[in-house]
Amino acid sequence: MKICNLCEGQSKKSLNGKPHEYLVEIGELRIFKGQKPRRFKEQDYQCQTCRAKITHSTDSNNLAWTLWHG
Numbered sequence: 286m287k288i289c290n291l292c293e294g295q296s297k298k299s300l301n302g303k304p305h306e307y308l309v310e311i312g313e314l315r316i317f318k319g320q321k322p323r324r325f326k327e328q329d330y331q332c333q334t335c336r337a338k339i340t341h342s343t344d345s346n347n348l349a350w351t352l353w354h355g
């Protein structure tokens with residue numbers, strides 16, 4: 286299914302960006318307890334419109350919002 290515009294835009298948002306209105310949380314918040322500053326959290330979301338999955342990560346080495354194609 287084609288990725289919707291909201292999800293395309295979501296993948297470009299910053300760390301502090303809010304999930305768009307059709308994203309719902311799936312699964313549990315994952316907390317990685319490394320040494321500071323290696324502590325980060327991840328949360329998966331799924332879009333109710335296009336069914337895309339997006340992971341929000343506070344790991345500064347990654348994109349804040351990762352869009353999973355396919």
Ligand SMILES: [Zn+2]
Binds near residue numbers: 289292337
């Ligand atoms: Zn979408």
